[in-house]
Amino acid sequence: MITITFPDNSKREYEKGVTPKAVAKAIAPGLAKKSVAAKIDGVLTELDRPIETDASLELVVKGTDAAFEVLNHSTAHLLAHAVKRLYPDARFGVGPAIDEGFYYDIKTDEAIRDEDLSRIEEMMRKIAKEDLPIKREVVTKEEAVSRFSADPYKQELLQEIEDDEITLYSQNGFTDLCRGGHVERTSLIRHFKLLSVAGAYWRGDSEREMLTRIYGTSWFTEEKLDEYLALREERRERDHRKLGKELKIFLLSDEAGQGLPIWLPNGFTVRRVLEEYVQRLERRYGYKHLSPPILGTRQLYETSGHFKHYKDDMFPLIEDEDESYVLRPMACPHHAIVYKSELRSYRDLPLRYAEIVTQYRYEKSGALSGLERVRAMTLTDAHIFARKDQIKHEVLSAYGLIRKAINDLGLTIEYVELALRDADKGKFHESDELWDEAEKVMKELLDEERIEYTEMKGEAAFYGPKIDIQVRTALGHIITMSTVQLDFLLPERFDLTYIGEDGKRHRPVLIHRGLISTWERLMSILLEQFKGAFPTWLAPTQAAIIPVSVEKHLDHANKLQGLFLDADYRTEVDDREEKLGKKIRDAQQKKIPFQLVIGDNEVEENTVTYRRYGEKEQHTVGFDEFMELFAKEIAQKK
Numbered sequence: 001m002i003t004i005t006f007p008d009n010s011k012r013e014y015e016k017g018v019t020p021k022a023v024a025k026a027i028a029p030g031l032a033k034k035s036v037a038a039k040i041d042g043v044l045t046e047l048d049r050p051i052e053t054d055a056s057l058e059l060v061v062k063g064t065d066a067a068f069e070v071l072n073h074s075t076a077h078l079l080a081h082a083v084k085r086l087y088p089d090a091r092f093g094v095g096p097a098i099d100e101g102f103y104y105d106i107k108t109d110e111a112i113r114d115e116d117l118s119r120i121e122e123m124m125r126k127i128a129k130e131d132l133p134i135k136r137e138v139v140t141k142e143e144a145v146s147r148f149s150a151d152p153y154k155q156e157l158l159q160e161i162e163d164d165e166i167t168l169y170s171q172n173g174f175t176d177l178c179r180g181g182h183v184e185r186t187s188l189i190r191h192f193k194l195l196s197v198a199g200a201y202w203r204g205d206s207e208r209e210m211l212t213r214i215y216g217t218s219w220f221t222e223e224k225l226d227e228y229l230a231l232r233e234e235r236r237e238r239d240h241r242k243l244g245k246e247l248k249i250f251l252l253s254d255e256a257g258q259g260l261p262i263w264l265p266n267g268f269t270v271r272r273v274l275e276e277y278v279q280r281l282e283r284r285y286g287y288k289h290l291s292p293p294i295l296g297t298r299q300l301y302e303t304s305g306h307f308k309h310y311k312d313d314m315f316p317l318i319e320d321e322d323e324s325y326v327l328r329p330m331a332c333p334h335h336a337i338v339y340k341s342e343l344r345s346y347r348d349l350p351l352r353y354a355e356i357v358t359q360y361r362y363e364k365s366g367a368l369s370g371l372e373r374v375r376a377m378t379l380t381d382a383h384i385f386a387r388k389d390q391i392k393h394e395v396l397s398a399y400g401l402i403r404k405a406i407n408d409l410g411l412t413i414e415y416v417e418l419a420l421r422d423a424d425k426g427k428f429h430e431s432d433e434l435w436d437e438a439e440k441v442m443k444e445l446l447d448e449e450r451i452e453y454t455e456m457k458g459e460a461a462f463y464g465p466k467i468d469i470q471v472r473t474a475l476g477h478i479i480t481m482s483t484v485q486l487d488f489l490l491p492e493r494f495d496l497t498y499i500g501e502d503g504k505r506h507r508p509v510l511i512h513r514g515l516i517s518t519w520e521r522l523m524s525i526l527l528e529q530f531k532g533a534f535p536t537w538l539a540p541t542q543a544a545i546i547p548v549s550v551e552k553h554l555d556h557a558n559k560l561q562g563l564f565l566d567a568d569y570r571t572e573v574d575d576r577e578e579k580l581g582k583k584i585r586d587a588q589q590k591k592i593p594f595q596l597v598i599g600d601n602e603v604e605e606n607t608v609t610y611r612r613y614g615e616k617e618q619h620t621v622g623f624d625e626f627m628e629l630f631a632k633e634i635a636q637k638k
């Protein structure tokens with residue numbers, strides 16, 4: 001007899017050689033059906049694996065991540081098996097389960113394209129129906145090497161395994177090198193779909209061969225599969241790169257440079273509205289605005305420490321014979337220079353300098369992603385110079401301002417991170433004393449205010465700890481939006497001082513604040529959040545004025561347009577000789593918040609007939625009444 005220990009620490013005796021499946025059946029009727037695989041002593045394996053010694057056992061049941069992984073891993077084998085039948089020359093790289101499914105890297109003489117996926121999928125269904133048992137086998141390394149003699153990629157993988165025992169999984173006619181676990185039979189794989197094809201370098205090394213990576217996803221029920229496919233479609237619809245192109249918000253072109261977006265008129269309009277909004281808000285919160293140039297001397301960034309700790313993120317120096325310049329990666333050094341340009345007294349503090357700063361960071365090309373991570377970006381930045389006794393007030397006030405702005409934009413804070421340093425020497429400045437003090441102040445302040453946070457070791461800025469504010473978009477995508485950072489270093493490096501009440505010199509502290517991220521990242525978030533349908537206060541075009549007949553109603557439409565422009569609204573007249581239906585559809589496609597239709601009645605009675613984006617009903621109201629409604633909606637940022 002052997003003793004099996006369960007996750008709740010209960011123990012039971014079984015015959016030697018009992019399988020997890022038999023154990024499941026003995027525990028409860030139905031449990032075996034729900035189980036997909038098992039973990040024996042923590043190692044994922046099959047339900048029919050005999051247990052020979054005392055062990056711990058956890059059944060992997062449907063609905064858990066582990067079960068999803070097992071199913072998807074098995075589906076990856078099924079994919080490879082189908083490819084092998086259709087392309088007998090195929091050689092195989094790796095085929096793991098991933099977050100939302102699986103992939104397999106494959107080399108075939110004849111290229112596999114998107115069009116081929118349905119054929120492969122059909123073959124997968126056929127093999128699944130054949131109901132082949134999936135069998136585990138343990139062989140010596142030597143044996144494995146000879147079994148895979150025709151497959152150079154598997155050979156290479158085998159060379160790297162140190163163990164002499166190799167596990168193989170076979171399903172009549174197809175064998176793969178694999179750690180397991182798998183479902184018991186191919187017929188248990190039923191609800192799957194192949195999704196896409198991409199190129200992938202062998203071992204991720206661009207010097208080596210390019211294989212074909214086929215992605216797919218596999219679920220336990222048809223409903224779950226459908227749900228997932230609908231989510232994918234929704235994501236595609238909301239993808240800011242797709243929306244940014246359709247709505248002419250921005251342009252990314254390799255000719256202009258990777259990660260160097262061009263703002264198109266529509267996007268630039270939204271950006272200007274936001275810029276006015278931010279600057280007005282900042283004035284109310286006691287900030288003053290600065291505007292330094294985009295270059296600074298090398299010396300400036302030597303002094304700040306950027307050159308030492310942040311060089312990898314900076315564009316290469318711009319150098320002449322005896323001068324060298326840095327393309328600004330951050331605004332802080334210039335703001336420190338401004339602080340230093342006058343004698344400061346304790347009564348001058350806090351000094352809050354804001355800047356909507358265009359800065360350049362040499363992000364790795366692999367990290368660039370649409371507008372979310374770019375190399376040229378404009379940040380809603382500020383630097384607050386304060387006395388130590390003002391830290392708490394200033395950090396909280398910055399946090400309050402951030403909350404207001406995020407709320408005005410229709411977003412919500414998901415959670416707050418406190419980014420601290422770790423032992424990585426090159427990344428952070430060396431003074432333990434300054435670090436300890438700054439981290440302590442930040443923790444105390446968050447605790448006192450009962451702001452919950454997650455500590456993130458190693459994520460601090462080189463000059464100090466950060467409070468990073470994360471937002472969640474409509475699709476559940478979590479992004480760092482705002483930041484408040486406490487810095488004792490830069491004031492020291494720039495030798496910043498103020499004259500205290502005691503007549504002596506004191507060191508101020510520096511609080512860095514990013515309000516609503518960069519316009520680039522913010523735009524990526526807003527596009528995804530609103531699916532491109534901006535609220536009226538932000539929309540590039542707030543209303544489309546549509547004359548029913550160009551001949552009869554254009555004059556009146558133009559007259560209204562003049563009134564809207566005078567009142568500083570963003571409207572446009574559709575003066576094309578098109579059918580009314582088409583004009584309305586086009587306005588709808590551009591996601592313009594209001595369509596105003598002008599026909600005989602509207603001209604005669606000075607009314608407008610409006611319809612909101614995405615709504616069916618139309619309403620006819622007097623022009624003045626519409627203006628009021630419009631103004632109210634914009635003021636309320638709805």
Ligand code: TSB
Nearest residue numbers: 330372373374377480481483512513514517518521
């Ligand atoms: C807040 N010196 C501070 C500033 O005073 C600073 O630059 N901090 S930062 O490095 O954390 O960047 C501020 C914000 O810029 C981040 O919170 C993030 O929202 C945004 N950001 C950073 N890198 C990129 C990038 N490559 N593309 C788009 N936005 C970015």
Ligand code: ZN
Nearest residue numbers: 330331332512
């Ligand atoms: Zn800064």
